Amino acid sequence: MNGDDTILNFRFSIGNRRSAIGNQLSVEGLCVGFFTQACPETGLSRAKSRGRGNGVVPAVQDVSFSIKKGQTFALVGESGCGKTATALAIMRLLPAGQSRVVQGKILFEGRNLLELSEKQMRLIRGSKISMVFQEPATSLNPVYTVGDQIAEAIELHQNKNAGQAWEDAAAILRKVGIADPERRALEYPHRLSGGMQQRVMIAMAISCNPVLLIADEPTTALDTTVQAQILDLLDDLRKQNGMSILLITHNLGVAAQRADIIAVMYASRLVEIADSRQLLAQPHHPYTQGLLRSLPRLGSPPTGSGVERLQTIPGTVPEALHLPGGCKFHPRCRVGCADMRCRKIEPALREIQPGRWAACWRAPGYE
C-alpha cells in the first residue's frame, strides 16, 4: 500500500465518522441474569429458584451505550464485571440453560436483536455482526484446515462455490497479514502460532464484511509485540472496511491506544463513558481515577524525592450475590465511603457534559 492510499483511507474514515448520524448499535438498559441454582443438566429447577427470588446473579445491570459507525468502542473492566456477558447478549450466544437477558433492548439497524427469531438472528450473525474470541487456540476447529473453516463461512454467506470461496479465503488470509496464504490455508490450526491463529480468527470474522466486529479480549492470550500487531490489524481493517469495533479488554493501555470511546464497567454496571482522551486526561469516576493511578507510567517522574509506591484501589471486588447497597463502589471509594448518599442511593449513569457520562454523585456536573 502506498502513501496516497493511506491518506485516502484516513480521510475516508474521518469523513465517515463525521457524517455518521445514526448509531450502528445501541444497547439500552440491558440486564443479564445468570442462574446459580438451575441444574445445568436438566434446567428443571430453574423456575423454582426464580420463584424464591434468589439464585439469579445479575451479570449485567442496566447497561446502555451506543456505537457509531466506524468507531472503536472499548469496554473496559476487571474479570467478571460483565463485559463478555454483554458481548454474548449482543450475539445472542448466552448459554441457554444458565443465563437470560432479563430486560433491555439491543438496537441494531433499527431492529431489536432480542426480539428476532433464531432464523432472523442467523442472517445477522457472521454477515452483519461477528465476533473474535479470547482464546485463539480453542476457537479454531482442530480437525479442519484453517482455509476450510474460512471458506465454509464464505460459501454460506456469499453463495459462492467451493473453489471461489477457497480463493477468497486465501485472499482474506493475505489481508490479515499471513505470508504465503495459499499454503497456510492448508495447515491445521495446531501448526500455527498464537498470533497467526488469532489472525485466522479475525480473518474468519471479517470474511463476510460485517459492519460490527465484537473483539472479546482479542489480545489477552498473546504477548505484547503480537498484541500490538493484532490491534494494528484491527485498526487497519476498520479503516478499510468502515466497520465498527466493540473492543472488550481489561487492559486500559490497549483501550487508551485504540479506542475512540471508552466505557468503564464495575460490578456489572457502567460507571463512566467518555472520549478516550478526555477519560484519560480527566477521569470523573473514582474507580476510573483509581485504575489510572494504579498504572505505572513511562516518562512521568514520581513526585517528590525518591521512589513512590504505585497506588492501588483498597478492598476487593464485591461478590455478585452480595453487592453493597447504594453506589456499588462506595466501600472502596476514597471520597464516597463516608457520604450517606453514596451509601444509600445508587447513582444512575447520566450525561454530565456533552458526550460524557458518569455514575457518581460527586462527579462535576452530575446534579
Next chain:
Amino acid sequence: MSKQSQERPNWGLSYGELVWRRFRKSRLNMACLIFVAFLLLLAVFAPFLASDRPFIVRIDGKLHFPLFKNLQLADYCIFLAAGVASLQLFVGSRRQNRKFRILSPVCCLLYVGLGSMLILAFVPRRLDATDYRALIASGKASNAVFPPIPYGYDRTNLELCRQPPSRRHWLGTDDVGTDVLCRLIHGSRISLAVGFVAVGISTIIGIVAGAILGYFGGKVDFIGMRIVEAVMAIPVFFLIITMMAFFPRSILNIMIIIGITGWTGSARFIRAEFLKLRRQDFVQAAISLALPLRSILFRHMLPNAIAPVLVNATFGISSAIFIEAALSFLGFGVAPPTPSWGQMLSLGVSTTGRFLWWLTLFPGLAIFLTVMAYNLAGEGLRDAIDPPRAGTALVSPALTGRVPPAVPGVNTAEGGRKTR
C-alpha cells in the same frame, strides 16, 4: 527429510493419519486388520472362489460362460461398491485433498454397508440349474475351467453326504452333501453383511440421537436419556427371537432389529462428547458465524466426538456377527439354502449318533476368528485414539518430532513408553 519436504510440503498430520500411525505400530493390530480385509475379499469374490458353474465351458463346440452369466444383480452391486471403496481408499491415501482425507474411511464403510445391504435385498435365485459336472461326465461338455472350489453352496448331493475332509472336499460335506468350504466362503457374506448393516443402522441412529441430546441439553437431554435407558433395558436377544416369530425369517429383519435396539451405546458416547464440546470456543465461533445447525452438529462437532463411536462400532460388528450366528444356530436365522456359519454349526450336533467334528470345528473357528479379529482391532483402535488409557502406548520416540503438540483429546508421544 529435507528432500522430502521439498517435494511435498509438510502440511501436518490430520487426526486420522495420527491415529493410523499409532494403530499400525502394533503387529497384532495389523494382523487383525489383514484378517478382516481377507474376509472382506472372500465375501466380495465368493462367486469366483466357490461355484459349481465353470468360468468357461465348451458345449457342442460353442463356448459358454455360465459363471458370469449367472451373477446376480446383487453381485454386481457389491463389486461396484468394493471397487469404488478401494479406489477411494487408494486415492484418499495418495491425494492431499482436504475433503478426501477425512471422508474416505467413512465412505468406504458406507460403501461396504450399502453393498452388503444390496446383496441381501436381492435374494439369490438360481437362474441356471444345469449340472455342468454331469454334462462333462457324459461327454457333452469339455474344456471346462472351474473356480478353485468347484461346488455350489446350494447343490445337494445325497450320495456324498456327511463326508469327513478329503482331497475332493477339503473341509468335508454336510448332511445334504454340500461342500463345507464353499458354504463357509458364501457364509462370510451373511456374517459381514449382518455386522456392517446392523452396526451402520445403530450407529447412524445413535449419532443423530446423541448429537441432539448433547447439543440441546436441558429438558431434551433429560427426557431423551430416559428413553435411552428404557431401550437399554430391553434384552435384545429375546426381542429378536420374539420378533422372528411374528415376521418372516429374513436376514434383513435380524439386521434391522439389531440395529434399532443397539444404538444406545453410540448415542451415550456421542451425547457425552457433545456435552463437553458444546461450550467450546470453536463451536461458539461456528454459531457466531451463523453456520447451519446441520453443519455445526455434524461437520464441526461430530469429527471431534467420533473416536469412541468408531471403537464402539467395531465391537458392535463382532457382537452382531455373534448374535446372527447364535440365532442361526438356534434355527431363527436365515432360511436353510442360504449359507450361514451359525446354521452350519448346528448341523454338527443335530444328527443322531455320529459327532460330525468338521461341521462343528470349521464354522466355529470361522466365527471365533472373525469375532476375535474385530474385537482386537477395536481394542487397537481404542488404544490408538486414546493412548493414555492404553496398557502400553505403542508410540516410538521417532514419532515425537512429527506429532503436533496440541490436538485436543490426543496425547502425543511425550509420555509414551518405548516398547520396541
